[in-house]
Amino acid sequence: MHLRDLEDDKKMMVVQFLLQNLNDADVKFNLGRRTITRLWAEAKKQKQQGRLINLTSKKRFTPRLTKRVQIDIAQIQALELCRRSTIRKLAVGIQVSKSTVGRWVHLGLSRTHTNAIKPDLTAPNKLLRLRFSLEALEYDRIANILKFKTMHNVVHIDEKWFYMTKANNRYYLTKEEPEPYRSCKSKKFIIEAHFDSFELEAHFDSFIHMGRGKNNKKFLEAL
Template structure:
């Protein structure tokens, strides 16, 4: 018998045409597959594959040859074609699953599933973003513009390196998730997970402090940028005896109320101290701690903080990111999610185990991953400029891993001058002329309106 790869295109066409002529309702008559194999000196499996490929192409509306693209005359019933207008007219809440969409457009689930596989329709997860006021948008836009610097030699605008900005933020890490997906073998028993209340799963608040890593041209990490991650916990003696421990044994308990006093103690005794210990030699000691606008956070004018932040030649200051803007903090932008993805791989049954899992995940993550999040932050700032401060955009992707392999990953992203000029003009029209004049003078480049 002849091998499949050795069959000429003309012979393939003759096989398919023979089966088409001896078919009824799109199916070859009984015995015709074997007869075609004998007639054209081919194996029955080869004939079946020719027929399957031809039928597959015909179902897409174009019965074609596999190599020469020569068209055959279709004889099968064409599948239902997608009606984009009908789908788009359906409410979004009625398009949440393939089953709902199929019911809404009066179509079968298999047809909708085929459209998904062919890429004619796509799944999308919509996440709620903070609602922004006009003031919020202006502050976001100004925050992005103030992160720029002007290179007179190269005559370009780009973002500052951000090496002296420490991003801090808090997050609750849970002992387990209410719903968890596992893949099991066929005869493996299903796991049983239980707790007293799904709404009261044990959790611990952590405060993460990171800044941008320093990596040289050869990829050597000079400073990893990981200041630390600090849990809000306390050790209290057990009040009663139990089967696990006797009364008086110290137990680790999470702090459920994060007040200004607790936050202040974390700032002074942990974050500031860690910065001074880990800060690389030769780097600028003028450091900015960027935080959100949560009520428990302290201000830069706090006397005790100012005293602690000015020790050992350091000048550490607190700055606030724009309100309702988690996408301006690297922790919320992707760092916390990276930590959580590793932490969830550990089974935690006690608070101590959860604390160890989160801290080890923080240590395990690569400084390269942290550096990529800072570049994503700069990409978000560019999108913020394009949207005049709005947050209706997707987090941009720039194939950082491919750029790292090619050793061409940029240190900072460049920004188009025309875009910056448009943003400055928009801010001036909104009544921010004085601040924009100061920004233009600080940047030191020629601003041109209406460009």
């Protein structure tokens, strides 16, 4: 290690050790004998001159000045949205590095946004939705307020469709295993699975336990 790269505290520790013991300083501090000799010579010289031993490094620290690219909001907003979907595309579009764009995002100068397609409702669709919402309201004469119905007599139905397979699948095969062959007339003929779910509130007689009354049995059979 060069003497200029040695820490100031370690230099003083070496000199204090040398003042007490002139042997094995290189082994104790894991330094070269030449470095130890130069430290001892400098300390001895300052001591002979009647000065306090000061082994502070004279190495000057020059900070590295890097020119940061400033964000151009107008240039980014003028770029098409399809060319701003990833950091790489944005960097290519405004001709800066990916790290610069990443730094902008980290500093909050730019942000990510997940955009979802909204349903394009027509006027009849909006009227139907508004009518459905209004029909779910009822007037409470006692509290003199409008509130939503309890929906105790409403059955909520949800259905989901799932494809049994995909047009393209990735498989991990052994070295000698033959590639599987899958065929279908077209993508429209892939088998689909249909699941229905029903959700409703159970009804009970006011004085008969669940499942024991005549009305309860009819209700459970209907389910």
